[in-house]
Amino acid sequence: MWITHRCSRQFVGVVAAFLYLLFATPGGAANAELLIVNARIFNGRDAQLSAPSTLRISEGRVVSITAGAPVSLGGTVIDAGNRVVLPGLIDAHVHPSIPASFVALRDLQPDYAAHRSAAEARGMLLRGFTTIRDMGGPSFGLKQAIDEGVLVGPRIFPSGAMISQTSGHGDFRHRAASTVSNTGIDVMEQRGYGRLADGESAVLLAVREQLREGAAQIKVAAGGGLSSNYDPLDSVQYLDAELRAAVRAAADWGTYVAVHAYTPESIRRSVEAGVRSIEHAHLIDEPTMKLIAQRGVFVSPQAYLFSGNAFPMTGRAAVMPSGLDRMMQLAKKYEAKIAFGTDVFGGPRMYALQSKEFTARLRWFDPLTILRQATSVNGELLALSGPRNPYAGAALGVLEPGAWGDLLVVEGNPLVDIGLLEDPDKNLRVIVKGGVVYKNTLAP
Ligand SMILES: [Zn+2]
Secondary structure (H helix, E strand, O other): OOOOHHHHHHHHHHHHHHHHHHHOOHHHHHHOOEEEEEEEEOOOOOOOOOOOEEEEEEOOEEEEEEEOOOOOOOOEEEEEEEEEEEEOEEEEEEOOOOOOOHHHHOOOOHHHHHHHHHHHHHHHHHOOEEEEEEOOOOOHHHHHHHHOOOOOOOEEEOOOOEEEOOOOOOOOOOOOOOOHHHHOOOHHHHOOOEEEOOOHHHHHHHHHHHHHHOOOOEEEEOEOOOOOOOOOOOOEOOOHHHHHHHHHHHHHOOOOEEEEEOOHHHHHHHHHHOOOEEEEOOOOOHHHHHHHHHHOOEEEOOHHHHOOOOOOOOHHHHHHHHHHHHHHHHHHHOOOEEOOOOOOOOOHHHHOOHHHHHHHHHHOOOHHHHHHHHHHHHHHHHHHHHHHOOOOOOOOOOOOOOOEOOEEEEOOOOOOOHHHHHOHHHHEEEEEEOOEEEEEOOOO
């Protein structure tokens, strides 16, 4: 041996540090200053755009926003040319790690599925979604690779596997795999798509396993679904005690539970147990919406898919379009907090529909309200992760001093024509995440 064991360990440490510096921040750009000048800013909340302003980003965060031209130029300068600048968009319900149908997914090579997920994550960032909340699926590795700068994609708030009771919305097993005990753990469970758990102690274990992997929040299936095999749409899933166990295990880690639920019974039971985010909620009734609004619980509907645009709403899904309409009317009436999410998964055709959610919501909301949902309201929802927020220390979904430097420069005014966001290739001229420029088609 030409070096001692001790020396070789030091050598490995030096190499590791070098590799970290090389790959952790793409081009080291996150630490450089970035100036966006002549920016008319939608800050995520206010109806009025700012006067042409200078937005200064340093070390990934917004340092200052000042009216007029910059006092001094330094670092990289992008002239927005009085175009509209938005906070980076947030999708509160999406599945980057489900890049094929459930039937196909179980037969894919896991690394092939992972590469497909990486491509879809890149697509999401280029559609202007600088942050996503993953509502179920193995995205811990995807998140890590993006955060390290190895892959291009949004910030990810992972949930890990969706936790489900036997015969619930997350029971992906084949009919032949009748029980866990006689077949071993199903491949979908092994790979982290779903996690079956029955009884309080099993639910506690399942929640804690996701937290161990770094879940930012916990996803539980609390009622019947459309894409699952063994659960009638009207079924209520998990007993009060099981839901409470999940909520407590999450709360002990400082975070919260989001549930898949359509019906009043499943939503009410979840809210009473302390769940903070109701995914879908499309079949809710008036008293339950009132309860949600009173408790400050978020509803997280998906207008485009559940209007029947992507696939026909037939069979047990036939109730969805009218339910969605009623749900949105009730949410408006009681001023419930409405998240912006798309639930796209399953393949390139579905992921490509992500930006269609903006105009699908025009049936109920004006462009300003929709933009608030996709920025500051979603930012408020993500903040519920508390100490488990992977991007704590700066706000998401707003452009103000101290917020993350995530922004878009848009051609045209989406506060007037939100349909502009449906053509991101053409209309998103600049995309910045954490002060790093991922796209810039403006003249230097
Ligand atoms: Zn979903």
